Amino acid sequence: MSDMNPALETFSQEVDELLTAMEEALLGLEGAPDDADCINSIFRAMHTIKGSSGLFGFDDVVAFTHEAETVLDRVRNGERLIDAELISVLLACKDHTAQLIQHVLFNEGEPLPEALQQQNQALIVRLTGAPAAGGMPSTQEEKADHFEVDPNTSNSSDNWVISLAFKKDALRNGMDPLSFIRYLQTLGKIIEVIITMPALPRIEDMVPEDCYLNFKIAFNSSADKKTIEDVFEFAEDDCDIHILPPNSRQEHYVQLLANLPEDQVKRLGEMLVEIGALTEKEVANTLHEQREDDDAEAKPLGERLVEKNILQQPVIEQALKKQEAVKQKINKESNYIRVDAAKLGYLINLVGELVISGAAMRLMVDKHGLSDVDDVASTMSHLVEDIRDTALQLRMVQIGETFTRFQRVVHDVSKELGKQIQLQITGGESELDKTVVEKINDPLTHLVRNSLDHGIESPEVRVRAGKPEKGTIQLNAYHDSGRIVIQISDDGKGLDPERIVAKAIAKGLIKPDQVLSKSEIYSLIFEPGLSTKEEASNLSGRGVGMDVVKRNIEALRGSVSVDSELGQGTSVTIHLPLTLAIIDGFMVEAQQERYIIPLSMVEECVEMNSDEWQIDDVQHYVNLRGQVLPYLRLGDFFHNNKKHTRTQRESLVVVRFGEAKAGFVVDELHGENQTVIKPLGKLFENLDGIGGATVLGSGDVALILDVQGLIHHAKKRANPALALLSGV
Amino acid sequence: MAKTIMIVDDSASMRQVVSIALKGAGYEVIEACDGKDALSKLTGVKIHLIVSDINMPVMDGITFVKAVKQLDHYKFTPIIMLTTEMEDDKKRAAKEAGAKAWVTKPFQPPILLAAIAKLVLP
Amino acid sequence: MTAKAKKNDGTVQLAIKDDMTIYNAESLKETLLGYFHPGTRELQLDLSAVTEIDSAGLQLLLLLKAEAQKRGFTLRLLRHSEAVIEVFELLKLGMYFGDPIVIPANWKKS
Known part of the structure; x- marks a missing residue:
């Protein structure tokens, strides 16, 4: 059982020791049947195993050891004589107990196999001289009576295990352990108490005002850990307190851990406190101990918590797993660093200077014919080139985010205009310099609004024209020979060349007899003062827009062109440099x-x-x-x-x-x-x-x-x- | 047998409120208005817990706690000190003097009752 | 504090006529220790007058029990008072001491 919880491991060891001592004592009794020490040792073995098994909810073990304990108690009190027969029965009981423990440790929750059941029965008959009335059920009953186990809380493995080790001065300080345990009762049911006095000296040296008491309490309660810990609030200076949650809590904690938000990496302690598996006090104390440890290989918090029986291993494991998962997630997210754009600008400027002085060096090398320096210079200029590219890459952002912003615009505006329009985005992953992206936003907005306003027709018109009710605007981006190309196209009514020409003539932009190609006609819309619509809309305004769009784009060393098919749609294409630097x-x-x-x-x-x-x-x-x-x-x-x-x-x-x-x-x-x-x-x-x-x-x-x-x-x-x- | 609690505070209203709450919970109450008064009453009666203020005229709470720790029949009585957030140093002093529990003022009676119950149930 | 009666068969009967608290734990221990004679086979403690018992008192009882086992005599607790029963119930100690506990008819706790 590799995942045995530490408390169980301790239990298992304890049982081994007790049973070994029991066997030795039994064999000792063969020579001296009246040896009180031996009898006590046998009794203690059964008594302690019963108590601890109760803590862990090993009811079968409790039932059996109870029978043995009862018989041994009578032996101890001189009511029953020890004879060879009883010794051999008790030896068999010892072996049987070991088997029972093995079974419950490694087959948790499973019923006893038939063979063990029969052996159980047979031994009880031999022990008590009469079959236990009704066999197992009766011992169960007796056990229930004895431990006052409430049927509703009979699953005694579902208990908190509270360990209290009081310090010497506890009583002097007015901290009576009984008071706390009494108060504990107000929060739930005390199922079992084991009292030990490990530091008890010889009776002559025992100081009655000193406290020697250690308690291990199986406690059934729905209270949370913090509440239970708070019971011992005033005892904390005078007592070492360990509160091990019940197994059902453990599952609960694992669940809670899984559900924790993954927004930031928390320390193990913080996570466990957050889900209530651990109290802040426990974390503080454990961390304090960790610091106190001068040992170079100080144990990690999780290990300590398990070792000290504060939390079960599975909870710690889940917490660590969660922590790792969050870490990885955050790491992925933190692949991005926010950098002041000005700093980046400065770096790029410096790289620019570096490029220039690299070129200067190249010039000197060539001028002086320094062939041996040539290689070095070449290598360096390659590196400078790489640095330049990388530096510029730093400022590259995807255009997708800019595109996506138009979803909202399209949605809102189409509603306002009573049109049905969808926006399709492609090539959002294309990258370009942030400074360019910032400056392209305005022209893009204008163009998209133009399409919304003047391009896409109302649903009725579209249906009459045999087009789908829903109009489509496409935003597309791609790289072409070191530039980025952005296209805004719609499947609207397209530009009417005749009207553009008429308007251009009216505005005196062209002569009436001038012969123009289609693309020339379309590019007329970028001329100042030309709008294809008589009535200006409040969205794309009066035709002041397109010439401004063009100017803005040209200011970025870019260009814009338009293509259209009457009745089929319009497409505006923008060419932009990837970077301005x-x-x-x-x-x-x-x-x-x-x-x-x-x-x-x-x-x-x-x-x-x-x-x-x-x-x-x-x-x-x-x-x-x-x-x-x-x-x-x-x-x-x-x-x-x-x-x-x-x-x-x-x-x-x-x-x-x-x-x-x-x-x-x-x-x-x-x-x-x-x-x-x-x-x-x-x-x-x-x-x-x-x-x-x-x-x-x-x-x-x-x-x-x-x-x-x-x-x-x-x-x-x-x-x-x-x-x-x-x-x- | 009802448990007896001594409340030491110079504020009569405070004593009154606490006293009513404690009696309502099933405790017997002995009141004292300062450390000296309290000491004079610590004779011949069984006291299971003392609740004491720190700032009091005539004899302050810390001196009182030290004095209680010298009384054969009361030296092991648990003492709850009423402190304020600002009195960290006093809290330390009270702890050293022998008061191991405390309740921070201001508090509602249920808070004090809960603290007392951990040390002595009615 | 204690009244005693010694029988000839090595049984010592003691009645504890006081509380069993930290205030008198020291003297109680000294007194009880005084009855640990080699000839003692059984020590009977009448607890009927124990109106109050705290951890210090309980500790003494536990100590006595352990000592009795060590020295090979019997410790028998008799006529547990309400205060003692309450503590024994709280800590499920009845079995450990193994003495029959007579619960009075007017027992306040259910």
């Missing part, structure tokens, strides 16, 4: 000026060979492998007034932005380079074609190109018709 750049040079092109936008670099490509110098396009590509000479563009001097070899860097492509003609290619974006001052904020600047390792400044803007320019310069062919 650092980009992998591609450095080029034109007119002794260095420029950075975001690497993710570089499609390819080809030699600008006038023989091979059909270069149209007037209209600024080339025929690149059959593709019409507008191009821009960066040198010319940024140094308009300077007469530019052709170098021998020019390169064409083909860039792509979304669907649009263009070529930048540069003098020299410098290759990849990590670029920390330094925002331009207010003064240069609106510079055409420039998104920012960076400091190079050499200390020079390079301009970061606003590719989107430049493509736009390139197209304008090229034949408008061609520009349209390439989209946007």
Whole structure:
């Protein structure tokens, strides 16, 4: 029985000792039948085993030992003579008791097997000389009478076991153990009491005012542990108190432990106090003892509690299990650390500087041709790259949370408008820089509300159009070539190109005879002052929204485009950089000026060979492998007034932005380079074609190109018709 | 045989309330208004428990407890001290003097009764 | 405090005419110890006048019982007073002392 509770273990040992002593005494009696010591020792064995068994509710043992005890009491009082026959019967009783104990210890709660029953009966007959009237039931009855066991509380294993070891001065201090035990009776029923006086000296040395009494009380009560402990409130200085809950409580505690909330890791003691298995006093005392122990290998609290019979092993085990479970859960949760965004910003700035000085070192290494340093420098620049990526990752958050917030908006607004609309979210796990997420919230809200308000029709209209009653708005996000793409689409009525054109003409945005592609028409809605709805709603407002949306997104170095099918729905697509801090750049040079092109936008670099490509110098396009590509000479563009001097070899860097492509003609290619974006001052904020600047390792400044803007320019310069062919 | 409790407090109303509660619970009560008065009454009667205030004129509770511990026929009588939360040091002193139980003031009679019952049932 | 009668067959009869409390436990013990003669076969204690018994008194009875067993004489408790019966009931001690307890008709406790 590996999980035997410690009290039972003690009991088992005690029984072994008592029975061994009994056997020795019985054998001793064979030589000296009148030896009082021997008789007492035999009596004590049966008497004590009976008492302890009662504590544990081993009724079969109690019943049997009671018979033996009764006979032995008579022997002790000289009413019955000890003879060889009785000695052999008592020896058999001793063996039988051992068997009974084995049975109850290892087959808890099971009835006695037939063989043991018969042996039981036979021994009682031999002991008493007459069959116990009615056999077992009678002894049960007698036992019940003797112990005053209330039938309602007859399950005596369901008792509290209260151990009280009074200290020497208890009586002097006015703490009478009897008073406490009397008071205990007001809370329940005392089933059994075992009194021991382990420290009792020789009678001559015994001081009557000293207290030698130890009590072990089997107590049946529905009171909780704290209440029972409180009975001994005033005795605590003068008494060691241990209160072991009954087995039924134990199950109750295990249950309570399982139900404890898992919101924080509690210490073992705290948990046990919370469920009432342990009182604060017990914890304090046990912890105090633990501290007192100088032993390097101080025992853990749980072990101590079990050892001291304060709590049963299963309760401790469950508590430890629970603690572990909560710990793991919390650990999982605490994988996240809240960090001040400013600190993170500072770190990322530092990493930016590190990247720059890394580049500076690289430059020096190359300049001085330090080939032996080269390897080291390479390793370090790899590490710096990793640090940069990781640092930026720190600020990455999933867009899902932002998306989810719209569920409420959709729910509330659709109700208000009398529409049935559901929101579908996909790609919520896509990550992007927190600073970007924060700034994208407003434009997204506007777009979603637009769809709710102007996009999705009322249920009746939808049914008439053969569409499901319930409209759907989709929020989707995914990564594409180092950027994040966010799409807001609905299955509403879509944009009406004719009305947009009419409105644009009315507003003077386009000329009546201007021929526009579909996407050009749709992008008109981002022009200031254009709203497709005459009556403004209180939700998405008057058409001031879309141009603001566009501006906001472009401020994030992003772009927005719209696609629609009349009657089928509208889809708005937003491209955004993942981060605003650092980009992998591609450095080029034109007119002794260095420029950075975001690497993710570089499609390819080809030699600008006038023989091979059909270069149209007037209209600024080339025929690149059959593709019409507008191009821009960066040198010319940024140094308009300077007469530019052709170098021998020019390169064409083909860039792509979304669907649009263009070529930048540069003098020299410098290759990849990590670029920390330094925002331009207010003064240069609106510079055409420039998104920012960076400091190079050499200390020079390079301009970061606003590719989107430049493509736009390139197209304008090229034949408008061609520009349209390439989209946007 | 009813158990006898001595209540020592300088507040007459306090003695009265406690006395009524104790008698109602089945105890006999002897009242005293301070330590000296109480000592003078500790003769020839059986007292099973003493409830004493700490702050009293003439003779304070701690001095009283020390004196009781010198009386052959009363030295083992359990003593409940009435303390306040602020009197931690006094509580310690009372403990050292020999009072091992206490009730914190202010209290309702049932609280005192419960405390007394743990030491002496009526 | 005690009245005694000694019979010739080694039986000593004592009546405890006082409480058995911590206040007189010391003197009670001395008195009782005085009757532990080698010739004593049985010590009978009349407890009828014990109006009060506390743990100290109980402790003495337990001590006597243990001592009697050790020295090989019989301790017999007679005419338990209400106070004694109450304690014996409380602690289920009847069996341990093994003496017949006569519960008076006007016994206050059920």
